[in-house]
Amino acid sequence: MADVVQVVSTDDPVRPQFSSAGELTAEARSRLGLSADALRDLYRKMVLIRRADQEALNLQRQGELGLWGQYLGQEAIHVGAVSALEAEDWIFPSYREFGMAMCRGIDPADMLKLFRGLSVGPYDPKKFHFAPLTIVVAGQIPHAVGYAIGSRFKRSRDVTLSTFGDGATSKGDWHEAMNFAGVFKAPVIFLCQNNHWAISVPLAKQTAGSIAERAQGYGFPGIRIDGNDVLGVYAAVRRAAERARDGGGPYLIEAMTYRMGAHTTSDDPTRYRTQSELETWSTKDPVARYRTWLESQGMLEEATRASIEREAETLAQSMRAKIRAATATPAGEAIFGRVYAHPPEGFQEEREEFESSLEGS
């Protein structure tokens, strides 16, 4: 990442923490203010969400899920970003943020109902301050900005995290949302998980310029950082959030990472990318890297590590058991139940006809 040019902006508390290559400086790392327990917990969460990802992939391969989109390799962003926020801050995800949802306390087995074809919205976004997974690329970004504008109007100190991939930055909704955020000085953090691939289209064919630098054109700062360093992601989101809470407005973080798995289980990456590229990135694995660092600091003993592994196994078994036992909502309720708050008469009649047609079958 040595060739990255950083945007220099005044009023930017994020940038001084990073080298010009987007690496968290040793000094900034020493000033994070995280206890040894908190630092270990970041590792624990990365291990848990990675194990959940693997279990979901296994479940799909065994026919228990219709589809799965792995986030293998992106765990540092998921854990680092969510850990840097307050519970009242809303997150507006796209569709690969299963790990973020877990960090927010959403039951992974509930989430899997989406991929088992049981539900289009298997958790209560208001309970977890975690908006629905959004499948139309970039569709959720203006929602995040609208929510953040509303926070400003309500004189609230909460901030909003809008997360998306590199592909989303090609969409009009991304541009429109960034522009609105700048104009309204919305307390929103844009977090691009640049994993280098939008299905089969590589970054170089997605955009000819820098994503981070575009922020300047919208009137706020942006930075490209190493997205495989959980502490770097934490530090960037934490500072950007503090700035937004204090009325500083939006911030764009482009976190460089790599999609180690396929786009989804329907994809075949051997058709479009090389094994050597994968091998290069596997040496930057965020979980192994952070473990090495924790161990070098004497903060991760073998017993703790083993206990985390056991917890991950238990989680995986519980996910498997729960999703296989998940019962379907009755069809009438599943199809008609949540469409309207005030269902029109004719709509109710259609539901009744539908339900009575099922009774006859």
Next chain:
Amino acid sequence: MEAVTMARALNLSLGDALANDQEVLIFGEDVGALGGVFRITDGLQKTFGDERVFDTPLAESAIVGIAIGLAIRGFKPVPEIQFDGFIYPAFDQIVSQLAKYRNRSGISMPVTIRVPFGGHIGAVEHHSESPEAYFAHTAGLKVVTPATPGDAYALLQAAIADPDPVIFFEPKARYYVKEEIDPGRKVPIGKARIAHEGSSVTVIAYGPTVSLALDAAKAAEAENIALEVIDLRSLSPLDMPTILESLRKTHRAIVVHEAPVFGGFGAEIAARIADEGFDLLAAPVTRLGAPDTPYPPARYEKLYLPDVDRILEEVDVALAYG
């Protein structure tokens, strides 16, 4: 109350909504200091401040997109899309997000999108369209359109109070017709009204074609033909009971809208009548609308859109059946 134009009735309705509910927000292109290109939001920013009534950048998709976020935050957004033909950039946010958000999340979307629509204003391209069928086709949305100042006031109140997303089409050619309005009168979403009673033929209209149908009814009276004019007011939900009740008297129906007939909303009405009222019919249901072409240059719009003569011709055809 003295007679007011539909434009003024809408303005009063928005003002009352802002005054009665702190969560109501109005935003869009030019709705602030200018008061909207049709002045529907005239004076509202001055009265309620620039956090309740505000201009946005020129981007329809984000206008609807932020409305969704604001609704999650607890607001009742009332965005304006400046013209019918400019709603398409927001189509994805309306159809894939707004309409389906509650189904996906359980979070209600009390969003009212106001859209001036229809022709007869001598405008350039994209300013005279009737895109209602796209939205009526989308589950999760409610689609309404008033034809009179009184209904404009009341229906807008109902739309803003409704917990579901409402596309509120304003017949812009009727903005300047005047009528006395009663702000206390309620018009629920989903209830049509009989705009003119008659027993010969039912003319089903909405928005800008209601006054056309009433003109046709007046002209038909001279020939002792009594047209019954239904003003639908709401396309989705559709008030089939009122339509079928009228057909029990007339046994004949003509649907009139400005949109092209092909795949237009009239097709839904005609099909529903055939499904639910086939035995009532003495003649085929006729659809009257625009040809299956893009909206023409303004000089041709009078020829392109339905008019009184074409309604009367269809009335004659309907009456010629047994």
